[in-house]
Structure formats: C-alpha cells, structure tokens
Amino acid sequence: xxxxxxxxxxxxxxxxxxxxxxxxxxxxxxxxxxxxxxxxxxxxxxxxxxxxxxxxxxxxxxxxxxxxxxxxxxxxxxxxxxxxxxxxxxxxxxxxxxxxxxxxxxxxxxxxxxxxxxxxxxxxxxxxxxxxxxxxxxxxxxxxxxxxxxxxxxxxxxxxxxxxxxxxxxxxxxxxxxxxxxxxxxxxxxxxxxxxxxxxxxxxxxxxxxxxxxxxxxxxxxxxxxxxxxxxxxxxxxxxxxxxxxxxxxxxxxxxxxxxxxxxxxxxxxxxxxxxxxxxxxxxxxxxxxxxxxxxxxxxxxxxxxxxxxxxxxxxxxxxxxxxxxxxxxxxxxxxxxxxxxxxxxxxxxxxxxxxxxxxxxxxxxxxxxxxxxxxxxxxxxxxxxxxxxxxxxxxxxxxxxxxxxxxxxxxxxxxxxxxxxxxxxxxxxxxxxxxxxxxxxxxxxxxxxxxxxxxxxxxxxxxxxxxxxxxxxxxxxxxxxxxxxxxxxxxxxxxxxxxxxxxxxxxxxxxxxxxxxxxxxxxxxxxxxxxxxxxxxxxxxxxxxxxxxxxxxxxxxxxxxxxxxxxxxxxxxxxxxxxxxxxxxxxxxxxxxxxxxxxxxxxxxxxxxxxxxxxxxxxxxxxxxxxxxxxxxxxxxxxxxxxxxxxxxxxxxxxxxxxxxxxxxxxxxxxxxxxxxxxxxxxxxxxxxxxxxxxxxxxxxxxxxxxxxxxxxxxxxxxxxxxxxxxxxxxxxxxxxxxxxxxxxxxxxxxxxxxxxxxxxxxxxxxxxxxxxxxxxxxxxxxxxxxxxxxxxxxxxxxxxxxxxxxxxxxxxxxxxxx
Amino acid sequence: xxxxxxxxxxxxxxxxxxxxxxxxxxxxxxxxxxxxxxxxxxxxxxxxxxxxxxxxxxxxxxxxxxxxxxxxxxxxxxxxxxxxxxxxxxxxxxxxxxxxxxxxxxxxxxxxxxxxxxxxxxxxxxxxxxxxxxxxxxxxxxxxxxxxxxxxxxxxxxxxxxxxxxxxxxxxxxx
Ligand code: SF4
Ligand code: FES
Ligand code: FES
Numbered sequence: 003x004x005x006x007x008x009x010x011x012x013x014x015x016x017x018x019x020x021x022x023x024x025x026x027x028x029x030x031x032x033x034x035x036x037x038x039x040x041x042x043x044x045x046x047x048x049x050x051x052x053x054x055x056x057x058x059x060x061x062x063x064x065x066x067x068x069x070x071x072x073x074x075x076x077x078x079x080x081x082x083x084x085x086x087x088x089x090x091x092x093x094x095x096x097x098x099x100x101x102x103x104x105x106x107x108x109x110x111x112x113x114x115x116x117x118x119x120x121x122x123x124x125x126x127x128x129x130x131x132x133x134x135x136x137x138x139x140x141x142x143x144x145x146x147x148x149x150x151x152x153x154x155x156x157x158x159x160x161x162x163x164x165x166x167x168x169x170x171x172x173x174x175x176x177x178x179x180x181x182x183x184x185x186x187x188x189x190x191x192x193x194x195x196x197x198x199x200x201x202x203x204x205x206x207x208x209x210x211x212x213x214x215x216x217x218x219x220x221x222x223x224x225x226x227x228x229x230x231x232x233x234x235x236x237x238x239x240x241x242x243x244x245x246x247x248x249x250x251x252x253x254x255x256x257x258x259x260x261x262x263x264x265x266x267x268x269x270x271x272x273x274x275x276x277x278x279x280x281x282x283x284x285x286x287x288x289x290x291x292x293x294x295x296x297x298x299x300x301x302x303x304x305x306x307x308x309x310x311x312x313x314x315x316x317x318x319x320x321x322x323x324x325x326x327x328x329x330x331x332x333x334x335x336x337x338x339x340x341x342x343x344x345x346x347x348x349x350x351x352x353x354x355x356x357x358x359x360x361x362x363x364x365x366x367x368x369x370x371x372x373x374x375x376x377x378x379x380x381x382x383x384x385x386x387x388x389x390x391x392x393x394x395x396x397x398x399x400x401x402x403x404x405x406x407x408x409x410x411x412x413x414x415x416x417x418x419x420x421x422x423x424x425x426x427x428x429x430x431x432x433x434x435x436x437x438x439x440x441x442x443x444x445x446x447x448x449x450x451x452x453x454x455x456x457x458x459x460x461x462x463x464x465x466x467x468x469x470x471x472x473x474x475x476x477x478x479x480x481x482x483x484x485x486x487x488x489x490x491x492x493x494x495x496x497x498x499x500x501x502x503x504x505x506x507x508x509x510x511x512x513x514x515x516x517x518x519x520x521x522x523x524x525x526x527x528x529x530x531x532x533x534x535x536x537x538x539x540x541x542x543x544x545x546x547x548x549x550x551x552x553x554x555x556x557x558x559x560x561x562x563x564x565x566x567x568x569x570x571x572x573x574x575x576x577x578x579x580x581x582x583x584x585x586x587x588x589x590x591x592x593x594x595x596x597x598x599x600x601x602x603x604x605x606x607x608x609x610x611x612x613x614x615x616x617x618x619x620x621x622x623x624x625x626x627x628x629x630x631x632x633x634x635x636x637x638x639x640x641x642x643x644x645x646x647x648x649x650x651x652x653x654x655x656x657x658x659x660x661x662x663x664x665x666x667x668x669x670x671x672x673x674x675x676x677x678x679x680x681x682x683x684x685x686x687x688x689x690x691x692x693x694x695x696x697x698x699x700x701x702x703x704x705x706x707x708x709x710x711x712x713x714x715x716x717x718x719x720x721x722x723x724x725x726x727x728x729x730x731x732x733x734x735x736x737x738x739x740x741x742x743x744x745x746x747x748x749x750x751x752x753x754x755x756x757x758x759x760x761x762x763x764x765x766x767x768x769x770x771x772x773x774x775x776x777x778x779x780x781x782x783x784x785x786x787x788x789x790x791x792x793x794x795x796x797x798x799x800x801x802x803x804x805x806x807x808x809x810x811x812x813x814x815x816x817x818x819x820x821x822x
Numbered sequence: 823x824x825x826x827x828x829x830x831x832x833x834x835x836x837x838x839x840x841x842x843x844x845x846x847x848x849x850x851x852x853x854x855x856x857x858x859x860x861x862x863x864x865x866x867x868x869x870x871x872x873x874x875x876x877x878x879x880x881x882x883x884x885x886x887x888x889x890x891x892x893x894x895x896x897x898x899x900x901x902x903x904x905x906x907x908x909x910x911x912x913x914x915x916x917x918x919x920x921x922x923x924x925x926x927x928x929x930x931x932x933x934x935x936x937x938x939x940x941x942x943x944x945x946x947x948x949x950x951x952x953x954x955x956x957x958x959x960x961x962x963x964x965x966x967x968x969x970x971x972x973x974x975x976x977x978x979x980x981x982x983x984x985x986x987x988x989x990x991x992x993x994x995x996x997x
Contacts, residue, residue, distance in 0.1 A: 175901060178906065187898060188898055
C-alpha cells in the first residue's frame with residue numbers, strides 16, 4: 003500500500019497516495035480539471051497540455067504550470083486549478099488546439115457530446131486570432147464500424163494507446179511530424195479487433211465516430227436506459243440510447259468488476275439487429291399449403307395451448323436459446339413440467355452429456371471475473387476465447403502482462419495479442435494432450451482417464467505447463483478453464499474429468515466459460531433436463547438437447563433460436579422437426595429455417611425490449627428493464643409464458659410482474675443453497691465441485707479420419723447478432739470455408755483457393771479451401787452457425803473432404819450455401 | 823505498462839535469416855548489441871539508416887516492414903520513426919541529397935533565398951529531384967551548426983555560410 007499523504011487542491015485538503023497524479027486525486031475529490039489525453043485506463047502521454055495547473059511543493063512554486071495528469075503528488079503540495087496563471091495556461095492550450103481544428107460542429111456527429119466542444123465553451127475564445135490556412139487530413143477507411151474525420155483529430159493518442167495497451171494490436175500510430183502529423187494506420191487497413199469500437203468512446207473529439215449510428219440522431223434527442231448485454235457470459239453493463247421507440251446506439255456503462263469501462267463490438271453494434279427487416283412482428287399460423295396466416299394473440303395463444311395440451315407430455319421437446327432471460331427459462335420449465343413434460347435444454351451446441359449426473363449443478367467461472375487478471379498460471383482447454391468472451395480474453399491478457407503464464411489447448415491455434423503457450427489436437431484427441439499434463443502432475447485415476455494418463459508421454463510443453471500450474475496452485479493463483487470448443491467436443495466428459503484431475507493435482511481452481519449471457523441462469527432456473535429450479539438434481543432426467551433430436555419428438559417448442567444455425571447437428575434437427583406433428587417457434591426473428599420448421603410462430607421481444615435477468619459467468623444476477631417497446635406485435639417472452647400457463651390452467655401463473663418471477667426463483671435458489679446447488683443471489687458460488695464420478699470406462703476410439711471443428715465465429719452466435727449488418731461486414735465475420743493445416747491439405751491434394759466438397763454422412767456442400775497452419779493436423783475447421791453451414795451435420799465430428807470443381811463452388815454460393 | 827513496452831501486436835513469424843541481407847543484419851546486430859536485449863527496438867534509427875543507404879538512399883514500405891520484423895516491432899512504430907525524421911526518404915531520390923536547413927538561424931541568414939535560387943536556377947523545388955537524377959533538394963530541421971548559418975548538408979558533408987554562388991558551385995561539382 004502506498005504511503006498516504008495529504009495535499010491541498012484549490013484550498014481543499016485531500017488525501018492521496020504517494021505517487022498518484024494530481025488529476026487522479028482531483029477526480030476523486032470531484033474537482034474538475036480539463037483534459038483530453040488523460041484516461042484512467044491508459045498510460046500517461048501528457049501530450050495535450052490541457053490539464054495545466056499551478057502548483058507548489060515544499061513551499062516553492064513550480065516555475066511553470068505543470069500537467070496535472072503527469073505530475074505526481076508530494077506531501078504538502080498545493081495545487082491551484084483555477085488561479086489566473088492556471089486559467090491562462092489552459093486558455094492558451096485551448097487556443098492552440100483550436101488553431102487546426104475545423105470547428106465543424108454543426109456537421110459533426112460528436113456535436114453535443116464532444117469533450118473539445120465542452121472544454122472550449124469553458125476555456126475557448128469566441129474569436130480566433132488564427133487567419134492562416136488550416137491543415138486538412140485525409141480520412142482512412144477503418145472498416146464498417148468506425149467512421150473517421152481525421153481533420154478533427156487533436157492528436158491526444160488515446161486511440162493509439164488503446165490499440166497498443168488494451169487491444170494489443172498496434173495498428174494505429176502517429177506518423178509524420180509537426181503540421182504533417184496524423185493518426186492512422188499509414189497503410190490503409192480495416193481495424194479487425196473485437197474491442198475496436200471502444201475508440202469511439204475514447205476519442206474526445208469527432209475524429210472517430212460510430213459508422214452505423216452516424217448522422218442518425220443528435221445526442222440531445224436521446225434518452226438513456228440501462229441494459230445488460232445479451233451475448234457472452236460477461237453480461238457487460240450498457241447504456242441504451244433511445245430516440246422515440248428505437249435503440250439508436252449502445253454505450254458501455256462503467257462497472258469495474260464486470261466490464262470495467264469497455265464493451266465488445268458485439269455488445270455495441272448488435273442493436274442494429276433490432277430493426278432488421280427479419281423481425282417477426284405478428285403471430286402466424288402455417289396453412290396447409292405452406293403459406294402463412296396472421297393471427298391475433300388471443301387466437302395464437304389458444305392454438306398454442308391446444309397443441310401443448312393435446313400432445314403427450316413425453317413427446318414435447320423444448321429447445322431454448324441460452325440467452326433467453328432467467329424469467330423466461332424459469333417459466334418455460336415450469337410450464338413444461340406443469341404439463342408433465344421433462345425434455346427441456348439450453349445447451350444447444352453440445353453432443354456429450356454423459357457428465358450430467360456428476361457435473362457441478364451450476365458450472366460457472368469458478369471465481370469473480372476481476373480475479374482472472376490476478377492469476378499466475380491459467381490453462382484454457384477448448385476455447386477460442388477472444389471470439390467467445392472478448393472481455394474475459396482481455397482480463398487474461400492483463401494477467402499475462404502481469405507475468406502470468408497462460409496456455410491454451412485447442413483444435414486450432416488462436417490469434418492472440420499476448421505471449422501464450424498453444425497446444426493443439428483435433429477434436430476427440432484433446433484429451434490425450436490433457437492427459438499428458440495430468441501425467442506430468444503425477445495425477446492418477448481409474449477408468450478411461452486413468453488409462454489415458456498412464457499411456458501418456460508428456461513432452462516438454464506439457465511438463466513446463468504442469469510446473470507452472472503447480473507453482474501457481476501453491477500461491478492459490480492457478481486456474482483451469484473449459485470453454486465452448488471443449489463443450490462441443492465428442493469426449494467432453496473425459497476432458498472435464500481430466501481437467502478436474504489436473505486442477506486437483508496442481509492445486510488450481512477449475513472454471514467453466516459459460517457460452518451465453520444466461521447459461522448460468524438457465525441452470526439455476528432449471529431449464530435443463532437434469533435440473534429443477536434452484537438447480538436441484540432430478541431423479542429422472544429428461545432428454546438433453548441432442549437426444550431430443552436423435553430421438554425425435556412429436557411436438558417441439560423452439561425458443562429464441564434458428565434450428566439450422568443454433569443446434570449442434572442442423573441436418574438431423576431439420577429431419578426431426580420435419581417429422582414432428584407440431585412445431586411452435588417463439589422467436590424475435592423470422593428466418594427461413596424457422597419458417598420451414600414451424601407450424602406456429604409467436605413473436606417474442608428481443609434484447610432491450612423486455613425486462614429480465616441474466617446471470618453471468620461469475621454468478622452475478624443482473625436485472626434489467628425493457629427499454630423500448632417490442633417490434634410490431636411482439637410480446638415479452640415471460641408474459642407469453644404467463645398467459646399460456648393461465649390458459650393451460652396451471653397453478654401459480656398469476657404473476658403481476660417479471661420481478662415477481664425473479665423473486666420466486668431467487669427464493670428457491672436461496673433454499674437449495676444447502677442442497678448441493680450452492681447458489682446465491684448476486685454472489686458467487688463456493689466452488690465447481692463435482693457431484694459424483696464421471697465413471698467413464700473407455701476413451702472414445704481415436705477418429706480414423708478428419709474431424710470437423712465447427713467453431714462458432716464471433717458474430718454468428720445468436721439471432722440478434724446475426725441480424726446486425728455492420729458486424730457482418732467486418733473481417734471477423736467468417737464465411738463458410740474449409741480451413742486445413744498445410745500438411746493435411748497436401749495429403750488431400752488441396753491448395754489454397756481450391757474448391758472442396760465436405761461431407762458428413764449424407765450431407766455435403768462445396769466450400770472454398772483456406773490453408774491455415776493454425777489448424778491442428780487432422781482437423782478440418784468448417785465454422786458452424788454461419789450462412790450455408792445448416793446443410794452440414796455435427797459441429798464437431800467426422801467429416802470427409804474431397805477436391806471439387808470450382809464451378810460447383812460458384813453454384814453453391816449462388817444458392818446462398820444450399821446444396822445444388 | 824506503457825505502449826512502448828506493451829507486448830508485440832504483430833507476432834512476426836518469419837524466419838529472421840530471410841530478412842534484408844546477411845551484411846545488413848550483421849551491422850544492425852552491432853547496434854542492437856548496444857542496448858539491453860528487451861530494448862532491441864532502440865536500434866531502429868541506425869537500422870533504417872543502414873537499410874536506406876543500401877537501397878540507394880530511400881526506404882520502401884517492404885524494407886520498413888522487414889526492419890519491423892527484424893526488431894520485433896509493430897510495423898506502424900517503424901513508419902512513425904521513418905515519417906518523423908527528415909533524413910529518411912520514402913520516395914526514390916537522386917544520387918545526392920542537398921539538405922538546406924530551414925530552422926530559425928538559417929532562415930534569418932537567408933536559407934529561404936537559397937531555396938528560391940535553386941528552384942529558379944535548377945528547376946528543383948524542395949522535395950523534388952533534378953531531371954538528370956543528380957540530386958534531391960530537401961528542407962531540413964536545424965542541422966546544429968547555427969553559428970554559421972545558413973547551413974547546407976550535402977550527403978554527409980556540411981557547408982556553412984553558404985551563398986547562392988556557393989550552392990551553384992556545390993551543385994556543379996556533384997557527379
Ligand atoms: S483520433 Fe481521436 S482519440 Fe485518436 S488521437 Fe485523434 S483525437 Fe485522439
Ligand atoms: S490531460 Fe494532461 S496533458 Fe493531456
Ligand atoms: S538553424 Fe540551421 S543549423 Fe541550426
């Protein structure tokens with residue numbers, strides 16, 4: 003702890019830590035000091051000089067005004083922020099800054115919320131003494147998210163420092179000198195980073211603004227509502243800026259333990275999906291000839307209730323998106339179970355459910371998000387973490403900068419912005435490498451894990467990794483994480499068992515990276531075949547998400563998902579849905595696959611249109627209110643379920659508010675706390691302890707051919723983000739393609755740019771080949787959830803690849819990825 | 823952490839022995855050796871100077887990228903250095919560089935008149951190269967010899983108290 007000293011600012015005595023900068027102390031005390039380049043989360047550049055103040059230390063005044071952002075405090079220091087000398091210096095700086103500024107506020111998107119505008123109101127003159135020609139800077143195209151007007155730039159370098167320090171990609175720089183200095187990439191390139199949009203907030207002027215929002219509204223026309231991001235499991239805190247009934251843009255809301263002051267581009271720009279023309283806006287019923295007929299809600303709900311009432315409860319399969327709200331998840335399972343049904347699940351992208359009985363009731367991160375950055379060694383098993391959880395990746399990067407050793411075990415090497423050890427193996431073989439780490443830690447076990455461990459031969463990488471984990475474990479700062487690529491693996495249960503063995507042997511904690519905004523909440527709500535509300539284990543589990551497809555049901559309810567993009571095996575899902583008697587789709591979007599599959603479509607409110615709760619990775623319950631009315635005739639999901647419950651005459655569906663639903667579940671969770679579920683409201687759970695043994699006898703046989711790696715690219719994970727156009731035009735939005743290691747490709751006679759036919763069982767399509775030495779040999783990375791991937795089979799599983807004719811490629815692409 | 827010490831943005835996974843030439847690498851290594859190992863990038867200026875000399879007096883983007891890769895720096899950090907300092911040229915140049923100081927002492931001492939003279943007499947404006955490719959005329963920041971303003975640097979050689987006749991003579995002597 004730094005020594006506490008006391009200083010005086012504008013005559014007020016302030017406590018400060020030795021070494022703190024004057025501006026930090028003043029900010030804490032609420033004493034305003036103008037600034038442009040200083041930012042709490044960035045290194046100090048002290049290049050704008052706007053923060054000049056007068057100061058004296060030890061009774062001796064500094065000869066010149068000093069920059070408050072770069073002057074450390076000392077005992078007895080006296081600071082004047084508004085003395086004649088300080089104000090004069092600040093006015094002088096302002097005049098210099100405005101010399102080259104175009105003063106084009108009326109046509110600038112930042113107008114009305116511009117730091118330069120605000121500060122110049124306070125410190126600027128109304129007449130400029132500068133009559134020479136102003137400089138003009140050519141704009142660069144930084145891609146579909148960020149608009150540039152570089153003539154307005156005041157060279158504060160916040161964006162440059164953000165790139166280098168936070169994003170970890172130093173793409174922007176200040177080239178040239180003096181009059182010719184400019185901020186840019188020098189070589190025109192689109193900025194491709196999952197956090198890039200934060201420079202829009204950082205830029206104190208209108209040089210970097212939001213391209214999708216540009217020229218659509220003025221700051222003073224907007225009202226601001228609080229929200230929670232609906233995509234990853236961070237649950238970033240948001241401000242939704244609204245005009246009339248429309249979300250115009252999204253900004254981060256500071257919450258240090260969750261998202262600090264950042265949000266990912268996915269959270270920032272996915273609002274565009276809300277006004278997509280693919281929104282479902284009225285209840286629909288399919289006529290016998292396949293055309294749609296609009297219904298009023300009353301009729302639609304009675305029709306739906308009749309379908310549910312008329313179905314054998316055991317024949318109802320309820321598949322729900324893991325970013326449905328806690329209230330929706332809770333009411334859905336109550337409704338289904340009230341009817342006597344059992345099959346409900348939100349774990350849509352998984353194939354191996356053998357561990358359900360032994361899993362911790364609520365697999366969660368295992369520690370508070372903020373503690374990620376304080377780990378000393380972390381092993382991440384099966385996660386493309388930058389794509390899955392951008393802000394958790396940022397926390398891990400901070401740990402690395404603080405000298406942590408971070409290792410990854412994945413089916414392909416990740417593009418990272420920090421040093422890390424990366425081990426790779428194709429799906430189904432990750433367990434072999436993890437067993438080698440366990441072996442290096444002298445872990446032993448029975449059954450499948452035991453036989454893999456005893457047969458393992460740790461190479462140097464695994465041995466070093468094991469040592470790091472053990473050393474960190476001794477400090478209580480070691481962690482093993484399991485991500486979405488592990489979750490989709492054919493041998494996920496074995497991976498989990500090995501991860502537990504490694505964590506136990508090294509004294510590390512074990513955590514899960516829950517896939518979506520409410521994955522943890524879904525378990526708490528009991529929207530899982532093996533869990534009841536409060537995450538209580540059930541004696542007689544229902545069918546899991548995959549089994550509902552492989553053992554087809556007569557009636558399906560699809561909640562908030564598109565079957566061809568959100569389910570593990572889209573082809574089998576299509577068959578199962580086609581064979582069902584009735585399919586009810588509750589969705590905010592109207593997609594071709596939903597239209598093909600469903601008999602009834604009920605429009606439910608999307609993100610920002612409904613109240614609800616998300617429980618994030620660290621078990622934090624975050625409740626939010628609806629900020630805008632739902633599109634068209636759509637209704638909040640929880641209300642739809644409430645009315646259905648009442649029509650079906652189920653007990654206890656007379657809720658008067660969503661809050662009441664929330665409170666009921668929260669009380670249940672508090673009760674079951676002792677009963678093994680170990681959950682609590684707003685807090686975190688004590689551990690991720692297994693409830694039993696996985697008891698696997700044999701590892702799966704080694705795959706004898708290529709294995710598909712169907713990763714879910716960053717902007718493909720859910721309906722809303724897929725409907726957001728700007729994100730879909732970024733370089734991070736991956737198209738369907740076959741990525742192969744050069745050796746694998748050579749063995750198949752394929753070269754970069756060739757066309758290849760990829761086949762899973764009967765299902766096949768033609769895709770372009772990309773040679774990529776990041777992919778593990780023996781793996782074929784063909785992303786899931788992207789347009790055209792719906793014709794394929796399991797996201798992770800055997801795949802056959804053969805050279806195809808380039809003309810076939812053109813044909814498939816013309817048909818939007820559908821096979822000819 | 824500052825952005826100067828932030829870990830590399832671009833991991834250059836190239837084989838360093840394929841960059842530049844063996845001689846250049848040896849020379850650059852000599853400069854790298856003067857700094858602590860984690861401050862390799864301190865050698866960027868001598869490295870750029872060496873590479874520029876080797877390339878007939880100017881730098882291409884590809885050469886800057888190779889220097890970045892060789893010193894494990896983000897490319898843009900090399901562009902920043904190369905665009906900041908007047909001694910690096912990013913476009914083809916003549917056989918010689920005539921650098922006229924434009925800073926305060928030389929300006930008062932008649933540097934502007936020198937530049938105008940060269941433009942009128944030889945048809946070469948600052949930043950341009952003579953048609954015969956003999957020389958490139960450049961404006962330079964203070965050359966550090968203000969006492970004998972105006973100062974002109976021709977390649978590596980200083981000429982002080984230069985007059986119009988003087989600069990004509992200098993030019994005529996160049997090959
Ligand atoms: S673009 Fe904005 S953030 Fe970047 S240096 Fe210029 S004013 Fe600062
Ligand atoms: S804020 Fe202090 S110099 Fe810019
Ligand atoms: S001003 Fe020309 S040498 Fe210094």
